[in-house]
Amino acid sequence: MTVPGGRWIQHWDPEDEVFWNATGEQVARRNLLLSVLSEHIGFSVWTMWSVLVLFMGPEYGLSPADKFLLTSAVTLVGAVVRVPYTFAVAVFGGRNWTVISAALLLVPTAAAFTVMEPGTSFSTFLLVGLLAGIGGGNFASSMTNINAFFPLRKKGWALGLNAGGGNIGVPVIQLAALAVIGAGGGPRVLLGLYLPLIVVAAVLAALRMDNLASVRNDTGAARDAARDPHTWIMSFLYVGTFGSFIGYSFAFGQVLQNQFDRTPLEAAYVTFVGPLLGSLIRPVGGRLADRYGGSRITLWNFVAMGAATGVLIVASTQRSLTLFTAAFVVLFVLTGLGNGSTYKMIPGIFQAKALARGLSGEEAAAYGRRLSGASMGLIGAVGALGGVGINLAFRQSFLAHGSGTGAFAAFLAFYAVCLVVTRAVYLRRPARTAAPTAATGDESRLGYAEV
Template sequence: MTAPVPTRRGRWIERWDPEDEAFWNATGERIARRNLWFSVLSEHIGFSVWTLWSVLVLFMGPEYGLTPADKFLLTSVVTLVGAVVRVPYTFAVALFGGRNWTVVSASLLLVPTIAAFTVMKPGTSFSTFLLVGLLAGIGGGNFASSMTNINAFFPLRKKGWALGLNAGGGNIGVPVIQLIALAIIGASGGPRVLLGIYIPLIVVAAVLAAVFMDNLASVTNDTGAAKDAARDGHTWIMAFLYVGTFGSFIGYSFAFGQVLTNQFGRTPLQAAYLTFIGPLLGSLIRPVGGWLADRYGGARITLWNYVGMAAATAVLIGAGMRKSLPLFVSVFVVLFVLSGLGNGSTYKMIPGIFQAKALARGLAGEAAVAHGRRLSGAAMGLIGAVGALGGVGINLAFRQSFLSYGSGTGAFVAFLAFYAVCFVVTWAVYLRRPAGRISDTASASEEKAQLSYAEV
């Protein structure tokens, strides 16, 4: 069979069939990888802009007149907007094209960056900071559109690696902006220096996306897919599990520096020396989580990952009560790494689950692939949005814990209980075999579906 050759009109590719190995080896892989790299660049800067205020609050000393509770509220608002905009960003890919929307979404990052550059000075009201923080939340939407776009480019057997690499490269935007902030604080520079660095980088990302990326004509706007995904219980189960992994990653990324300054009395510079390590390792490990899920099954990796996250959180509670900074920081870094692994494994589960459901419905071949791709692409936006809301919960939990107890211990107890629930849900839905003897065809189908989910 001759591999189909993509045809173009402008930057649109008319024919795209990554599941055809001849096509994939001849032309598909090269095109998919090129789009992946430039998607990563745009998403990377989007994450940096989204988490900008986790760094800016470290510059905001007593002269800004903000309390620790004010700062936690500010970062919570930024996280909330980033979560909400993920839903429309997901469907923008199908409406405008992956390449076109990457150019637009990258360019939009100029708005919050220039706005922050304008207001970042003592004397600015807290309400103004909240408004500008709301604008920064749009950087969180880039993840959803980027993941939806890249999901369409790669075959199912490569999705764990590709989605993990795409997301991990974006997640690295968190520690990178923290490292740049560390260098600026160390050189006695101000927050406007940091913002001035990112403004030209945003322009570069938008231009490169316009020149090197492609749109897929096969990814058509399908509001029915969104409705079908929203009606499927697995979408919300996976959203709940993603709260535990990505919600932890982004929530801790925003809060780690503030916990160090408020609970352990670190200066902003001392906190900046420590805060980037966890997000950096958590970002780098995310593709490994996807690769492990490709090899051993995302459900299995996710299950045991929650065991590790719960254990690490229990140690953090003890370290906080003993006021042991070295143990606290070390275990917090481990928790970041585990959240990164879980991010990769949970996201790999999504296309696999919907592919398994397609096969269970009796679909086969390209029909099954198309059905799985249609629903998984729509579900990713919803799952990503709900998962990011976990970051809001973490920052609000820390805010309440510091108001009530003067430390983050109360928040960590709540997180420990949540990870235990995530473990139970993962086991019960995706790994537990139906109890009892298989007595009829329906039960046999249920067991077959249950076992296939264990492999996703």
């Protein structure tokens, strides 16, 4: 099955239960575990500036607006590089690119270690922060790679676990920062902890992961996915879920400091809780979507996100730290659930389209894997741009009003639009067996309630 030395798997058919039970599941789980490790550290490197800005007191000469701009720039790069990282899996192979992308994390970590001291100019911090954005790309390549390893019936769980294990890199680096601050250490101590971990992740990927020959050199899949309107509809919805998760992860500590006058240590004691719960709950969102349909879970999740945001607006205007913190943590949990359910929808949508084109069996499964894997990178890239919008909205809200209330009102309106789009596109028509419509391209009879 695997070419010795190159770790290339030539035959891979996870939809065949005999193959899956005999060898497929064991191989897929091993690659999933190591993919989680690499992606986890990538998220930590990407979001390390959400922690580093807490260390940067008045002696660094940065205003709150400067810090929000810095974290916005880091988030932007992390979103943009997800597109080439998606292509990289097809060009280099999933295992090979995991090794390369993990090793690249040494660059921003070492650079931040070098410049992190008072007296460094804001432009230098901004440049080094931009380098950290490459950590955000690991998600796209990891999800594209793991999507190809698992059968459709397992994708919600597998993708949720892969993404959740990666997302948890956000609270882990925040917890590490809390330990460092509590021990009287500085940001260089925190950065120094991650340098050897990056090396370990790259080495383990090189030794134990596999490439799938069926995925290699299919760069046309991304082009085909980009032409499909569902890629962009799901991108919009993912802005609402993952964009919120990553945006709030960067901004939560700064909001606590600027609006509620928390010290760095007080902020660090709280900021990790939301990302931690949001990461842990993501596989649950995938499981619920496997059972009840991703579109249904996503719809009700946006309802709940809107309610939590409404509570945040009240807490912000009343300056109630307890209510504000509790509502923010609940909102984090909901973003995690929504992340899991939206990503489960993607392979289901393209599988439904395959059936509508008259395909069946392995042919339909291969079509769905091909387009869903490619679309995930694009959806992940656009979704991460939501984090940029959140940080810029907070920056403008604090500049104009001295609080984040205005930003939360904008987020509430956006979640309402996401709810309407989910209902109109994926739940308005009852699900039914799709008849072949390849000749006309008509998808009016496609039902997506179960995806």
